[in-house]
Amino acid sequence: MQGSLRWRIILIIFVLGLGLIYALPSVPGIKKSALTKILPDNEINLGLDLKGGIHLTLGVDVQKAIENSLAQMGQDIRSEAREESILVLRPRVVQGGKLEFVLLKSDQQEALEDMLEQKFSQLKIVSREPLEQGKVRYVLGMTPKYKEHLTKLTIDQAIKTIRNRIDQFGVAEPDIRKQEGNRIQVQLPGLDDPQRAIKVIGKTAHLEFKLVDDEADIKKALKGILPPGRELAFIYKKLPDGSTSKQPIVLRKEAVLTGEYITDANTAFDSYGQPYVSLSFNKRGSRIFERVTGENVKKRLAIVLDGKVYSAPVIQEKISGGRASITGRFTTEEAHDLAIVLRAGSLPAPVHVMEERSVGPSLGQESIEKGIFSALIGGAVVLVFMVVYYGFAGIVADIALLFNILLIMAGLAGFGATLTLPGIAGIILTIGMAVDANVLIFERIREELRRGLSPRAAIDEGFGRATLTILDANVTTIIAAIILYQFGTGPIRGFAVTLTLGILASMFTAIFVSRVIFDLWLTRRKAGTALSI
């Protein structure tokens, strides 16, 4: 008994020390003192709701990326086919993410399908339908495996792009992560100006090059009558008086080239002193650009950024070397911003904000103060109540409770968990529930004392019988907490973590620590002293 007590006390002192080491750095004022040198760096992370900052859920339009990629493949199929003297007409993307084109001669079916199998294994033939005059209409779709691969690629690239942009913006600890359902979660703590940040991140800068259909009837198009595979867009021009004019233009729906092939973007000035953005493409991009411009000399190529047409210059000649420029009567700043966004990476697909929560730093501060204030009041009342109600045993319960709170703090800091406003509520709730274990034990001890047992026997019985009950009761709460963690987001997770930590800590303090104190009391007491409980 004596020996085991000594070891238990050593264990408690060890845990207490550990708790203090991890909890102290989070106490204001300590961080600046000399103690910092020996203490660990882990401070309690404050959640966005306490620190202020932005939480964004961005949805990535993967369908759009798939369509772009299909359109690109359509172009590739046509040029590959031409090299093998197979005649293929009008590849275009149709509803439901399919690629459709017409083969002119049905006797080339085998050659075409061989080529598709060899060079376009990402695609599979959905249907082939004979048309009049020996033509065959093909509908191709992506294989599920490639679709999955492309989706992953798109999201990963979007994350990379967003990270690049945020880095340029300079936020201390951005947290960017993938979420299910093609979503990206972005958390920017402690930001004063959410508007600016969202502008930078939210700017899709989805750059596309689309061929202009000058033969289409603009008047009809304005009424909504468009030839298949065409769309109506507007070129926005800034007039000298600051207002903008928009001029309608009919574009081919599919993009011939997208911003994902861009390696660099810079601001430059033309001979009239007008700023423009010059772009460099990577190898693949240059090849595509060369082919597209070669095939469409004297036609116009529209440069579309986020659905807005910036300019639509006429292609004078085949452009090789992988350079292009965007002109569009920018101001110098506009051109500069555009170059930055393009350089940081164009998003592979449009991104839209699905959820946004921004909390100002003052509200966070207020929440902490109110949370701590109510915890202090509630805690104090409980502490006083326990002493009044249980006497000596109440003091033991209070020690256990304070120890418990210390351990929660240390746990939050040590595990790098995040303290959120519901988390503070979780701690406050734990204060109320933490005494439960001790109350259960004490009530049991009282019962046993009433039955006439000696204090030693009553303490033994009380702890023994109550412990299993406490375990059962707490496991169920932990189940609820685990589920909260699994299904919750941000602040809710914080609550689940604090609740779990609180319960684990309370099992240690209420069962183990208070038992040791009672055992100490038993060894020191004079014979015949009654237990104050």
Next chain:
Amino acid sequence: MGLQIIRPDTDIDFIGLRKWAFLLSGLLILVGVLSLIVKGGPKYGIDFAGGVIVQVKFDQSVDVKELKQALKEASLPSLVVQRFGDKEDNEYLLRTSADKFSPEKIRSLVEENLKKNLPGKKFEIQRLEMVGPKVGADLRSKALEALFYAVLLIAIYISGRFEQRWMTAGVMAAGLALGVYVLKLLTMPMSVLIVAAMLITLGLCWYLKLNYALGAVLALIHDVFITVGIFSLLDKEFDLTIVAALLTIVGYSLNDTIIVFDRIRENLRAKISPSLARTINVSINQTLSRTILTSGTTLIVVVCLFLFGGGVIHDFAFALLVGVLVGTYSSIYVASPILLGFKPKVEEEA
């Protein structure tokens, strides 16, 4: 010996009062359900319904009407203005839908109009939250799923722990998974699915004679229904934090129920009385002191949270307040009488 609230020889006939208790519970649930039906379901906050809220803090008091007038020009769709938190904080919550404007546009519209129409009154936008409809629907079904899995896991744990019937509990889980799978094939909406799953859980507990689990789960559903009903009656909104509160209530109420059940099991083994009703009554009375003390301390802190915790946490604290009260009541008046009605397994073996 210290103070006592409940005298050790207390012997209240809880079981005898069960008919009144069932009547009261039934009435509370009925009123809640009626309120839900009349109001066309729970009132969702922006987490679940989608939309935008903007929290504005002024340096002086502003009338809600005045504020609404000041924002009239912005023509924010279905704008609702309300005071938020404590009166002296001068905080206001603006709600609008997110269909017409982007959150940033709303932010600048609010700022411009307040500056223009309420000159001399300084303000700060403290919080802006926008939840798109898709995210809202996802969060809603996730929240329901969370409640459902919590109840299921708890039912399994109780059956295993109290009746040593892990296998049977496993069978129940499998049966439930099958049932939910079939229902999903019929493409039921999530809410119907959850209710159906709950009913299947109860049915399976009853059929497999998992009576402790049956009592505990019924008590849980009872607590959640009453809390949801009271929220509906008071026109309070459901959001993610309220779901967190509901799950906490589930955990807390169960905590209470299990402590009573534990004592019943112990007393059954000790064969303190040949009558089951008597045994249950004695067990409840024996644990009554603890029940009241723990509920008391928990209530103290929850009340502090409710009074001093600030606006953001206010409804959360309120849900906990209701839940702790109802949870304490249900472990005495709902869970245990159900055990009496269906007889615990332990007794049959004894």
